Amino acid sequence: IFKSEVKFQHVKHPKGHRSLHKLNRGQEIRPETEREEILSFCVCFSSTAWASYMTNSPTVIVMIGLPARGKTYMSKKLTRYLNWIGVPTKVFNLGVYRREAVRAYKSYDFFRHDNEEAMKIRKQCALVALQDVKEYLMEEGGQIAVFDATNTTRERRDLIQAFVKEYSFKVFFVESVCDDPDVIAANILEVKVSSPDYPEKHRERVMEDFLKRIECYKVTYQPLDPDDYDMDLSFIKVINVGQRFLVNRVQDYIQSKIVYYLMNIHVHSHSIYLSRHGESNHNVEGRIGGDAELSPRGKQFARALQEFIGEHKLSDLKVWTSQLRRTIQTAEELGVPYEQWKILNEIDAGVCEEMTYQMIQETFPEEFALRDQDKYHYRYPGGESYQDLVQRLEPVIMELERQGNVLVICHQAVMRCLLAYFLDKGAEDLPYMKCPLHTVLKLTPVAYGCKVEMFYLNVEAVNTHRDRPLPPGCKPRELQLEGEEPREKTHC
CATH class of the missing domain: 3.40.50.300 (P-loop containing nucleotide triphosphate hydrolases)
Incomplete structure:
Protein backbone atom coordinates (compact mmCIF):
# COMPACT_ATOMS: atom_id res chain seq x y z
CA ILE A 1 0.00 0.00 0.00
CA PHE A 2 2.75 2.43 0.95
CA LYS A 3 5.75 3.47 -1.16
CA SER A 4 8.99 1.71 -0.29
CA GLU A 5 10.85 4.90 0.63
CA VAL A 6 8.44 5.55 3.49
CA LYS A 7 8.34 3.53 6.68
CA PHE A 8 6.23 3.83 9.80
CA GLN A 9 7.11 3.59 13.43
CA HIS A 10 4.91 3.46 16.50
CA VAL A 11 5.93 5.89 19.22
CA LYS A 12 4.86 5.19 22.76
CA HIS A 13 3.13 7.95 24.71
CA PRO A 14 1.99 8.20 28.33
CA LYS A 15 -0.17 5.33 29.56
CA GLY A 16 0.70 3.19 26.55
CA HIS A 17 -1.03 5.43 24.00
CA ARG A 18 0.38 4.96 20.51
CA SER A 19 0.38 7.24 17.51
CA LEU A 20 1.74 6.83 13.99
CA HIS A 21 4.79 8.80 12.83
CA LYS A 22 5.96 9.11 9.23
CA LEU A 23 9.71 8.70 8.63
CA ASN A 24 11.91 8.93 5.59
CA ARG A 25 14.37 6.09 5.13
CA GLY A 26 17.11 6.35 7.76
CA GLN A 27 15.62 9.44 9.39
CA GLU A 28 15.51 9.68 13.17
CA ILE A 29 12.22 10.54 14.80
CA ARG A 30 11.88 14.00 16.33
CA PRO A 31 8.37 14.33 17.76
CA GLU A 32 8.94 17.85 19.03
CA THR A 33 9.81 19.21 15.56
CA GLU A 34 7.61 17.04 13.36
CA ARG A 35 4.44 17.10 15.40
CA GLU A 36 2.29 19.21 13.07
CA GLU A 37 3.41 17.42 9.88
CA ILE A 38 2.82 14.03 11.48
CA LEU A 39 -0.61 14.98 12.77
CA SER A 40 -1.71 16.31 9.37
CA PHE A 41 -0.60 13.10 7.70
CA CYS A 42 -2.30 10.89 10.28
CA VAL A 43 -5.59 12.80 10.14
CA CYS A 44 -5.64 12.65 6.33
CA PHE A 45 -4.73 8.97 6.37
CA SER A 46 -7.34 8.22 9.04
CA SER A 47 -10.18 9.95 7.16
CA THR A 48 -9.44 8.47 3.74
CA ALA A 49 -8.77 5.01 5.16
CA TRP A 50 -12.11 5.04 6.97
CA ALA A 51 -14.03 6.05 3.84
CA SER A 52 -12.21 3.37 1.83
CA TYR A 53 -13.11 0.81 4.47
CA MET A 54 -16.78 1.66 4.03
CA MET A 263 -35.75 -0.26 5.64
CA ASN A 264 -35.66 1.64 8.93
CA ILE A 265 -36.77 5.13 7.91
CA HIS A 266 -40.51 5.56 8.30
CA VAL A 267 -42.49 8.52 7.05
CA HIS A 268 -44.68 9.39 10.01
CA SER A 269 -45.25 12.42 12.18
CA HIS A 270 -43.23 12.30 15.39
CA SER A 271 -40.86 14.34 17.53
CA ILE A 272 -37.57 13.50 19.21
CA TYR A 273 -36.65 15.21 22.46
CA LEU A 274 -32.97 15.40 23.40
CA SER A 275 -31.81 16.41 26.85
CA ARG A 276 -28.69 16.00 28.88
CA HIS A 277 -28.96 14.62 32.39
CA GLY A 278 -29.35 17.04 35.25
CA GLU A 279 -26.22 18.75 36.50
CA SER A 280 -23.93 16.21 38.22
CA ASN A 281 -21.41 16.61 41.01
CA HIS A 282 -18.62 16.06 38.47
CA ASN A 283 -20.06 18.88 36.34
CA VAL A 284 -19.82 21.20 39.34
CA GLU A 285 -16.20 20.13 39.94
CA GLY A 286 -15.29 20.47 36.26
CA ARG A 287 -14.45 16.76 35.86
CA ILE A 288 -15.19 14.76 32.72
CA GLY A 289 -16.57 11.22 32.50
CA GLY A 290 -17.09 9.07 35.56
CA ASP A 291 -20.39 7.96 37.07
CA ALA A 292 -21.29 10.81 39.39
CA GLU A 293 -24.69 11.44 40.95
CA LEU A 294 -26.87 14.49 40.41
CA SER A 295 -26.14 17.72 42.21
CA PRO A 296 -29.00 19.46 44.08
CA ARG A 297 -29.63 21.60 40.99
CA GLY A 298 -29.55 18.47 38.84
CA LYS A 299 -32.33 16.97 40.95
CA GLN A 300 -34.28 20.21 40.61
CA PHE A 301 -33.96 19.93 36.82
CA ALA A 302 -35.29 16.35 36.92
CA ARG A 303 -38.44 17.63 38.64
CA ALA A 304 -38.71 20.47 36.11
CA LEU A 305 -38.42 17.92 33.30
CA GLN A 306 -41.34 15.99 34.77
CA GLU A 307 -43.43 19.19 34.71
CA PHE A 308 -42.34 19.85 31.11
CA ILE A 309 -43.60 16.44 30.00
CA GLY A 310 -46.90 17.01 31.78
CA GLU A 311 -47.39 20.48 30.31
CA HIS A 312 -46.75 19.21 26.77
CA LYS A 313 -49.07 16.22 27.29
CA LEU A 314 -46.48 13.69 26.11
CA SER A 315 -48.38 10.68 27.40
CA ASP A 316 -47.17 8.29 24.67
CA LEU A 317 -43.54 9.28 25.16
CA LYS A 318 -40.79 6.65 25.29
CA VAL A 319 -37.83 7.53 27.51
CA TRP A 320 -34.29 6.26 26.92
CA THR A 321 -31.27 6.75 29.18
CA SER A 322 -27.69 5.56 29.36
CA GLN A 323 -26.55 3.15 32.07
CA LEU A 324 -24.85 5.90 34.05
CA ARG A 325 -26.39 7.13 37.29
CA ARG A 326 -26.85 10.76 36.33
CA THR A 327 -29.19 9.91 33.43
CA ILE A 328 -31.02 7.22 35.40
CA GLN A 329 -31.59 9.56 38.36
CA THR A 330 -32.94 12.18 35.96
CA ALA A 331 -35.39 9.68 34.44
CA GLU A 332 -36.54 8.26 37.77
CA GLU A 333 -38.11 11.61 38.69
CA LEU A 334 -40.36 11.43 35.62
CA GLY A 335 -42.52 8.65 37.01
CA VAL A 336 -42.72 6.84 33.66
CA PRO A 337 -41.07 3.64 32.36
CA TYR A 338 -37.66 4.12 30.76
CA GLU A 339 -35.14 1.98 28.90
CA GLN A 340 -31.42 1.92 29.67
CA TRP A 341 -29.04 1.78 26.68
CA LYS A 342 -25.37 1.05 27.28
CA ILE A 343 -24.50 2.55 23.89
CA LEU A 344 -25.88 5.89 25.15
CA ASN A 345 -23.09 6.09 27.75
CA GLU A 346 -20.85 9.15 27.54
CA ILE A 347 -17.69 9.13 25.40
CA ASP A 348 -14.97 7.08 27.14
CA ALA A 349 -12.15 9.43 28.15
CA GLY A 350 -9.79 6.53 28.92
CA VAL A 351 -6.94 7.53 31.22
CA CYS A 352 -8.46 11.03 31.47
CA GLU A 353 -11.70 9.86 33.10
CA GLU A 354 -12.73 11.97 36.11
CA MET A 355 -9.99 14.54 35.48
CA THR A 356 -10.49 18.27 34.93
CA TYR A 357 -9.22 19.85 31.71
CA GLN A 358 -6.53 21.61 33.73
CA MET A 359 -5.37 18.27 35.15
CA ILE A 360 -5.29 16.76 31.64
CA GLN A 361 -3.26 19.70 30.32
CA GLU A 362 -0.74 19.36 33.15
CA THR A 363 -0.51 15.55 33.11
CA PHE A 364 -0.79 14.88 29.37
CA PRO A 365 0.15 18.14 27.61
CA GLU A 366 0.78 16.43 24.26
CA GLU A 367 -2.58 14.67 24.34
CA PHE A 368 -4.32 17.91 25.30
CA ALA A 369 -2.76 19.68 22.31
CA LEU A 370 -3.53 16.82 19.92
CA ARG A 371 -7.20 16.81 20.85
CA ASP A 372 -7.43 20.55 20.25
CA GLN A 373 -5.99 20.10 16.76
CA ASP A 374 -8.49 17.44 15.64
CA LYS A 375 -11.19 16.84 18.22
CA TYR A 376 -13.36 14.61 16.01
CA HIS A 377 -10.71 11.99 15.16
CA TYR A 378 -8.63 12.25 18.34
CA ARG A 379 -8.96 9.18 20.56
CA TYR A 380 -8.33 9.41 24.29
CA PRO A 381 -5.56 6.99 25.39
CA GLY A 382 -7.49 3.87 26.32
CA GLY A 383 -10.75 5.57 25.38
CA GLU A 384 -12.81 6.76 22.42
CA SER A 385 -12.94 9.45 19.76
CA TYR A 386 -16.03 11.24 18.48
CA GLN A 387 -15.67 9.14 15.33
CA ASP A 388 -15.86 5.99 17.50
CA LEU A 389 -18.89 7.40 19.26
CA VAL A 390 -20.74 8.02 15.98
CA GLN A 391 -20.26 4.37 15.02
CA ARG A 392 -21.44 3.26 18.47
CA LEU A 393 -24.59 5.38 18.21
CA GLU A 394 -25.69 4.15 14.78
CA PRO A 395 -28.25 1.65 16.22
CA VAL A 396 -29.79 4.51 18.23
CA ILE A 397 -30.31 6.52 15.04
CA MET A 398 -31.99 3.53 13.39
CA GLU A 399 -34.38 3.14 16.31
CA LEU A 400 -35.13 6.87 16.47
CA GLU A 401 -36.09 6.75 12.78
CA ARG A 402 -38.53 3.91 13.47
CA GLN A 403 -40.11 5.10 16.71
CA GLY A 404 -42.82 7.57 17.63
CA ASN A 405 -42.15 10.30 20.21
CA VAL A 406 -38.96 9.62 22.19
CA LEU A 407 -37.11 11.48 24.95
CA VAL A 408 -33.39 10.65 25.03
CA ILE A 409 -31.69 11.61 28.29
CA CYS A 410 -28.01 11.44 27.49
CA HIS A 411 -24.64 13.16 27.75
CA GLN A 412 -22.90 16.10 26.07
CA ALA A 413 -20.80 14.19 23.49
CA VAL A 414 -23.63 11.74 22.78
CA MET A 415 -26.13 14.57 22.30
CA ARG A 416 -23.73 16.31 19.92
CA CYS A 417 -23.47 13.20 17.76
CA LEU A 418 -27.24 12.67 17.64
CA LEU A 419 -27.88 16.34 16.95
CA ALA A 420 -25.28 16.39 14.16
CA TYR A 421 -27.15 13.60 12.38
CA PHE A 422 -30.50 15.39 12.44
CA LEU A 423 -29.05 18.82 11.60
CA ASP A 424 -26.59 17.55 8.97
CA LYS A 425 -23.45 18.86 10.68
CA GLY A 426 -20.01 17.72 9.57
CA ALA A 427 -17.10 16.26 11.53
CA GLU A 428 -15.44 19.65 11.91
CA ASP A 429 -18.43 21.24 13.66
CA LEU A 430 -19.85 18.24 15.53
CA PRO A 431 -17.52 18.32 18.59
CA TYR A 432 -18.27 22.01 19.20
CA MET A 433 -22.07 21.98 19.01
CA LYS A 434 -23.58 23.65 22.07
CA CYS A 435 -25.71 21.33 24.20
CA PRO A 436 -26.25 23.15 27.50
CA LEU A 437 -27.43 21.49 30.67
CA HIS A 438 -31.05 21.84 31.76
CA THR A 439 -32.27 22.45 28.22
CA VAL A 440 -34.58 20.28 26.08
CA LEU A 441 -34.31 20.24 22.29
CA LYS A 442 -37.38 19.17 20.33
CA LEU A 443 -36.58 17.85 16.85
CA THR A 444 -39.45 17.41 14.40
CA PRO A 445 -38.58 15.93 11.00
CA VAL A 446 -40.08 17.94 8.13
CA ALA A 447 -40.03 17.46 4.35
CA TYR A 448 -36.32 17.88 3.67
CA GLY A 449 -34.87 18.67 7.05
CA CYS A 450 -35.59 19.04 10.74
CA LYS A 451 -37.37 21.73 12.77
CA VAL A 452 -35.62 22.54 16.06
CA GLU A 453 -37.22 24.04 19.16
CA MET A 454 -35.24 24.78 22.34
CA PHE A 455 -36.75 24.83 25.83
CA TYR A 456 -34.70 26.12 28.77
CA LEU A 457 -36.28 24.82 31.97
CA ASN A 458 -35.14 27.74 34.13
CA VAL A 459 -32.81 25.81 36.46
CA GLU A 460 -29.29 27.20 36.77
CA ALA A 461 -26.34 24.95 35.89
CA VAL A 462 -22.63 25.19 35.20
CA ASN A 463 -21.46 25.72 31.62
CA THR A 464 -19.56 22.63 30.44
CA HIS A 465 -19.03 23.83 26.86
CA ARG A 466 -15.43 24.25 25.72
CA ASP A 467 -15.05 26.52 22.71
CA ARG A 468 -13.17 25.67 19.56
CA PRO A 469 -9.49 26.68 19.99
CA LEU A 470 -8.47 29.87 18.21
CA PRO A 471 -6.61 29.44 14.91
CA PRO A 472 -2.95 30.53 14.92
CA GLY A 473 -2.69 34.32 14.75
CA CYS A 474 -6.17 34.96 16.15
CA LYS A 475 -6.66 36.81 19.43
CA PRO A 476 -9.74 37.00 21.62
CA ARG A 477 -11.23 40.42 22.15
CA GLU A 478 -14.02 41.68 24.28
CA LEU A 479 -17.12 42.77 22.39
CA GLN A 480 -20.03 44.22 24.29
CA LEU A 481 -23.28 45.14 22.62
CA GLU A 482 -25.81 47.45 24.21
CA GLY A 483 -27.85 45.60 26.79
CA GLU A 484 -25.63 42.51 26.70
CA GLU A 485 -23.08 41.03 29.05
CA PRO A 486 -19.47 41.09 27.78
CA ARG A 487 -18.76 38.09 25.55
CA GLU A 488 -15.74 36.66 23.79
CA LYS A 489 -15.34 37.19 20.08
CA THR A 490 -12.41 36.20 17.89
CA HIS A 491 -10.74 38.08 15.10
CA CYS A 492 -7.73 37.40 12.87
Missing part, protein backbone atom coordinates in the same frame (compact mmCIF):
# COMPACT_ATOMS: atom_id res chain seq x y z
CA THR A 55 -16.75 1.45 0.21
CA ASN A 56 -13.91 0.07 -1.90
CA SER A 57 -14.93 1.90 -5.09
CA PRO A 58 -17.15 4.90 -5.83
CA THR A 59 -20.86 4.13 -6.01
CA VAL A 60 -23.68 5.88 -7.85
CA ILE A 61 -27.08 5.51 -6.19
CA VAL A 62 -29.77 5.95 -8.82
CA MET A 63 -33.26 6.89 -7.70
CA ILE A 64 -36.26 5.62 -9.71
CA GLY A 65 -39.94 6.47 -9.48
CA LEU A 66 -42.81 8.65 -10.54
CA PRO A 67 -42.96 12.22 -9.19
CA ALA A 68 -44.20 12.71 -5.60
CA ARG A 69 -42.99 9.27 -4.48
CA GLY A 70 -40.53 10.55 -1.89
CA LYS A 71 -37.35 10.12 -3.95
CA THR A 72 -35.83 13.45 -2.93
CA TYR A 73 -36.84 12.85 0.69
CA MET A 74 -35.01 9.51 0.67
CA SER A 75 -32.06 10.97 -1.24
CA LYS A 76 -31.51 13.73 1.29
CA LYS A 77 -31.93 11.48 4.33
CA LEU A 78 -29.65 8.82 2.88
CA THR A 79 -27.00 11.41 2.03
CA ARG A 80 -27.19 12.87 5.53
CA TYR A 81 -26.79 9.40 7.07
CA LEU A 82 -23.85 8.39 4.87
CA ASN A 83 -22.00 11.63 5.54
CA TRP A 84 -22.67 11.20 9.27
CA ILE A 85 -21.04 7.74 9.33
CA GLY A 86 -18.03 9.09 7.44
CA VAL A 87 -18.72 8.31 3.78
CA PRO A 88 -18.47 11.48 1.61
CA THR A 89 -21.79 11.64 -0.26
CA LYS A 90 -23.55 14.26 -2.38
CA VAL A 91 -26.99 14.53 -4.02
CA PHE A 92 -27.31 15.50 -7.68
CA ASN A 93 -30.93 16.53 -8.19
CA LEU A 94 -31.88 16.62 -11.86
CA GLY A 95 -34.68 19.11 -11.18
CA VAL A 96 -32.06 21.70 -10.25
CA TYR A 97 -30.27 21.19 -13.59
CA ARG A 98 -33.56 21.38 -15.49
CA ARG A 99 -34.54 24.64 -13.79
CA GLU A 100 -31.16 26.14 -14.69
CA ALA A 101 -31.65 25.15 -18.34
CA VAL A 102 -35.30 26.24 -18.52
CA ARG A 103 -35.73 29.32 -16.36
CA ALA A 104 -39.51 29.63 -16.58
CA TYR A 105 -41.60 26.51 -15.99
CA LYS A 106 -44.99 26.89 -17.69
CA SER A 107 -46.94 23.66 -17.36
CA TYR A 108 -46.95 19.88 -17.38
CA ASP A 109 -46.61 19.98 -21.20
CA PHE A 110 -42.85 20.14 -20.72
CA PHE A 111 -42.96 16.53 -19.47
CA ARG A 112 -45.02 15.04 -22.30
CA HIS A 113 -43.17 12.17 -24.01
CA ASP A 114 -44.07 13.59 -27.44
CA ASN A 115 -42.55 17.00 -26.66
CA GLU A 116 -39.34 16.38 -28.62
CA GLU A 117 -37.65 19.67 -27.81
CA ALA A 118 -38.25 19.22 -24.08
CA MET A 119 -37.06 15.59 -24.26
CA LYS A 120 -33.74 16.77 -25.74
CA ILE A 121 -33.34 19.35 -22.99
CA ARG A 122 -34.09 16.80 -20.29
CA LYS A 123 -31.56 14.31 -21.71
CA GLN A 124 -28.90 17.01 -21.97
CA CYS A 125 -29.52 17.98 -18.35
CA ALA A 126 -29.03 14.34 -17.34
CA LEU A 127 -25.70 14.18 -19.21
CA VAL A 128 -24.48 17.38 -17.57
CA ALA A 129 -25.47 16.06 -14.13
CA LEU A 130 -23.65 12.77 -14.77
CA GLN A 131 -20.49 14.69 -15.71
CA ASP A 132 -20.73 16.47 -12.36
CA VAL A 133 -21.13 13.06 -10.72
CA LYS A 134 -17.93 11.91 -12.43
CA GLU A 135 -16.00 14.99 -11.25
CA TYR A 136 -17.25 14.55 -7.69
CA LEU A 137 -16.26 10.88 -7.51
CA MET A 138 -12.98 11.10 -9.41
CA GLU A 139 -11.60 14.54 -8.55
CA GLU A 140 -13.27 15.86 -5.40
CA GLY A 141 -12.88 12.91 -3.03
CA GLY A 142 -16.50 11.77 -3.09
CA GLN A 143 -17.33 8.13 -2.42
CA ILE A 144 -21.06 8.06 -3.18
CA ALA A 145 -23.17 10.17 -5.55
CA VAL A 146 -26.96 10.08 -5.35
CA PHE A 147 -28.54 10.71 -8.77
CA ASP A 148 -31.97 12.03 -7.80
CA ALA A 149 -34.29 11.91 -10.82
CA THR A 150 -37.28 9.92 -12.07
CA ASN A 151 -35.18 7.58 -14.29
CA THR A 152 -38.42 5.81 -15.20
CA THR A 153 -37.39 4.38 -18.60
CA ARG A 154 -35.01 1.57 -19.44
CA GLU A 155 -33.40 3.83 -22.03
CA ARG A 156 -32.40 6.33 -19.32
CA ARG A 157 -31.23 3.60 -16.95
CA ASP A 158 -29.19 1.94 -19.73
CA LEU A 159 -27.53 5.31 -20.37
CA ILE A 160 -26.62 5.54 -16.68
CA GLN A 161 -25.25 1.98 -16.67
CA ALA A 162 -23.06 2.75 -19.68
CA PHE A 163 -21.76 5.80 -17.81
CA VAL A 164 -20.87 3.91 -14.61
CA LYS A 165 -19.27 1.10 -16.60
CA GLU A 166 -17.06 3.56 -18.49
CA TYR A 167 -15.64 4.93 -15.23
CA SER A 168 -15.68 1.66 -13.24
CA PHE A 169 -18.19 2.94 -10.69
CA LYS A 170 -20.60 0.67 -8.88
CA VAL A 171 -24.31 1.34 -9.24
CA PHE A 172 -27.23 0.71 -6.89
CA PHE A 173 -30.84 1.51 -7.81
CA VAL A 174 -33.50 2.67 -5.34
CA GLU A 175 -37.04 2.53 -6.72
CA SER A 176 -39.90 4.11 -4.81
CA VAL A 177 -43.30 2.66 -5.73
CA CYS A 178 -46.48 4.14 -4.26
CA ASP A 179 -50.11 3.73 -5.29
CA ASP A 180 -51.68 5.27 -2.17
CA PRO A 181 -53.49 8.44 -3.36
CA ASP A 182 -53.52 9.95 0.13
CA VAL A 183 -49.73 9.67 0.45
CA ILE A 184 -49.22 11.12 -3.03
CA ALA A 185 -51.57 14.05 -2.36
CA ALA A 186 -49.94 14.78 0.99
CA ASN A 187 -46.50 14.76 -0.64
CA ILE A 188 -47.61 17.18 -3.35
CA LEU A 189 -49.12 19.60 -0.84
CA GLU A 190 -46.21 19.41 1.61
CA VAL A 191 -43.35 19.66 -0.88
CA LYS A 192 -44.42 20.65 -4.38
CA VAL A 193 -46.50 23.70 -3.43
CA SER A 194 -43.27 25.36 -2.27
CA SER A 195 -41.28 24.16 -5.31
CA PRO A 196 -39.56 26.81 -7.48
CA ASP A 197 -41.70 25.46 -10.35
CA TYR A 198 -44.75 27.05 -8.71
CA PRO A 199 -43.85 30.55 -7.48
CA GLU A 200 -47.52 31.50 -7.08
CA LYS A 201 -48.01 28.62 -4.58
CA HIS A 202 -51.71 28.27 -5.44
CA ARG A 203 -52.63 24.92 -3.88
CA GLU A 204 -55.42 23.90 -6.27
CA ARG A 205 -53.48 24.86 -9.39
CA VAL A 206 -50.33 23.14 -8.17
CA MET A 207 -52.26 19.96 -7.42
CA GLU A 208 -53.95 19.96 -10.82
CA ASP A 209 -50.77 20.62 -12.81
CA PHE A 210 -48.65 18.18 -10.84
CA LEU A 211 -51.13 15.32 -11.17
CA LYS A 212 -51.06 15.88 -14.93
CA ARG A 213 -47.26 15.83 -14.80
CA ILE A 214 -47.42 12.43 -13.09
CA GLU A 215 -49.71 11.15 -15.86
CA CYS A 216 -47.10 12.21 -18.44
CA TYR A 217 -44.52 10.01 -16.73
CA LYS A 218 -46.90 7.07 -16.36
CA VAL A 219 -47.16 6.73 -20.16
CA THR A 220 -43.51 5.65 -20.45
CA TYR A 221 -42.84 4.29 -16.93
CA GLN A 222 -41.03 0.94 -16.92
CA PRO A 223 -40.61 -0.33 -13.35
CA LEU A 224 -37.63 -2.48 -12.46
CA ASP A 225 -38.24 -6.09 -13.51
CA PRO A 226 -36.54 -8.44 -11.04
CA ASP A 227 -37.62 -11.57 -12.93
CA ASP A 228 -36.25 -10.76 -16.36
CA TYR A 229 -34.81 -7.53 -17.75
CA ASP A 230 -33.34 -6.20 -14.49
CA MET A 231 -32.62 -9.46 -12.69
CA ASP A 232 -28.84 -8.81 -12.67
CA LEU A 233 -29.07 -5.29 -11.23
CA SER A 234 -28.44 -4.37 -7.60
CA PHE A 235 -31.49 -2.58 -6.22
CA ILE A 236 -34.13 -2.14 -3.57
CA LYS A 237 -37.80 -1.42 -4.24
CA VAL A 238 -39.47 0.58 -1.48
CA ILE A 239 -43.21 -0.05 -1.75
CA ASN A 240 -45.79 2.32 -0.27
CA VAL A 241 -43.33 4.24 1.92
CA GLY A 242 -41.92 1.19 3.64
CA GLN A 243 -44.84 -1.23 3.90
CA ARG A 244 -42.93 -3.74 1.76
CA PHE A 245 -39.45 -4.07 0.28
CA LEU A 246 -37.88 -6.05 -2.54
CA VAL A 247 -34.09 -6.38 -2.44
CA ASN A 248 -32.05 -7.78 -5.33
CA ARG A 249 -28.34 -8.67 -5.61
CA VAL A 250 -26.72 -6.50 -2.94
CA GLN A 251 -23.04 -6.30 -3.90
CA ASP A 252 -21.07 -5.03 -0.94
CA TYR A 253 -20.98 -3.70 2.59
CA ILE A 254 -22.04 -0.14 1.79
CA GLN A 255 -25.01 -1.34 -0.27
CA SER A 256 -26.11 -3.51 2.64
CA LYS A 257 -25.94 -0.47 4.93
CA ILE A 258 -28.01 1.53 2.45
CA VAL A 259 -30.64 -1.22 2.38
CA TYR A 260 -30.69 -1.46 6.17
CA TYR A 261 -31.11 2.29 6.53
CA LEU A 262 -33.89 2.57 3.94
